[in-house]
Amino acid sequence: MRSKIDPGGQSDAGKGKSESQEPERSFIEKARRAQIIDAAVETIAARGFAKASLAQIAERAGISKGVISYHFAGKSELIERLVEQVYEGIGAFVGARLDGQSGGAVWLRVYIESVAEYMLGHQTQLAALGEIFSHFRTADGAPRYGIASSEPIYVALEKVFLEGQQSGEFRAFDVRVMAVSLQAGIDNMFAYWSAHPEHDLTAYARELAGIFEHATRADSRARD
Amino acid sequence: MRSKIDPGGQSDAGKGKSESQEPERSFIEKARRAQIIDAAVETIAARGFAKASLAQIAERAGISKGVISYHFAGKSELIERLVEQVYEGIGAFVGARLDGQSGGAVWLRVYIESVAEYMLGHQTQLAALGEIFSHFRTADGAPRYGIASSEPIYVALEKVFLEGQQSGEFRAFDVRVMAVSLQAGIDNMFAYWSAHPEHDLTAYARELAGIFEHATRADSRARD
DNA sequence: TCAATTTTTGACCGCATGGCCAAAATTTTA
DNA sequence: TAAAATTTTGGCCATGCGGTCAAAAATTGA
Structure with a gap:
């Protein structure tokens, strides 16, 4: 017999009441x-x-x-709950590290290196997340988590870049391309490390931070 | 009836004579x-x-x-021939553009922008290639074209970076991380453009080239 | 204790897949 | 033209998939 709580799978999905309260x-x-x-x-x-x-x-x-x-309710609901859970974990970790950081270059380095630190402790979760992002599709065949789902991250990065440009810390560049490229560099850092576990991930992150430090900083500045 | 040329699918694969001559x-x-x-x-x-x-x-x-x-011989052989064909196309195009280029920064910009130009004319081919790279697996379940298959590209890029560093044109950086990050940026440029076809791919490529120009150039240099 | 409820099991369904093959159709060769 | 070789067809196979369900088991509550 089915539970009276929610016939048809104990799902939280869709068509419920206007408030998305947890059952x-x-x-x-x-x-x-x-x-x-x-x-x-x-x-x-x-x-x-x-x-x-x-x-x-x-x-x-x-x-x-x-x-x-x-x-x-189905495999789709399982995968979506999984993604939510992993997202919350990484968001909380990186968010805590970033909280209170000021200055674009410092923020950027902390962002990159704290994501790398999280990767070190959650390799399996992130490997699964990567698989889901590239494979999971909606019923109509469209990618469920495509590049479009990175939009909130891009927007957040753009905000940091714009502030740095206004303060004169960063040079003039297209903030969208910079945001997409930085996130690509971070995602690929994990993929590369997964294929080459002997590679020092922490050192990789330091180096990647250096790349984007040089890529973003104002031109006239001397080396630090 | 099967052809006498190659019973079991007219394949070129494996176990043939030592010379891999085309049938x-x-x-x-x-x-x-x-x-x-x-x-x-x-x-x-x-x-x-x-x-x-x-x-x-x-x-x-x-x-x-x-x-x-x-x-x-099977679906696998079809996919592998497809990948070979696409690879040859892009290799020939970009190779011709790069031939005779000298100077690390110039080479880098030509590389990025010529790949983008190829993308403009071969969107379908490259979309298929991306799908194959992330989905196609060998019989034992391992990725057929993983990050490891980008190794030749990484090696080629590292060579350019090393020469630029020796000539003083480039700053000191880890050439492996730079190579991986550049290729990630290029691959993601295509993915982003596929999701946002309204975005000017040529302008994106110019901007991406600028990012890596700043990321690689020697520190003391003034802006050009 | 024992009935009501929740949870688990394992068999079963329709469907799509890659591959296989005998027979038919077509093209080449003599 | 006729025999031989090549190419194509369309049905068939075993396999694995997500999902469903009646029945059994376990838990809960009075």
């Missing part, structure tokens, strides 16, 4: 959902998105496949 | 292979790698599915 979940319910998400992260990171079937995820979690369908 | 192909044979590869490019670019089945590719080419199996 109350029992302790067991939350634990199961967390367990399933963890298994999904490990499976996707280890075998790739395409081979991370519900059967594989269930096997890794040590449960029956039907349990996933019972706790999530 | 002779009739005019029709070459035309069919080209037609199938073209249909594969269009299908992958339009629908994504995961949904580009042999049936979809055959339908786009206006042929029966079995024809693909007859002319290629």
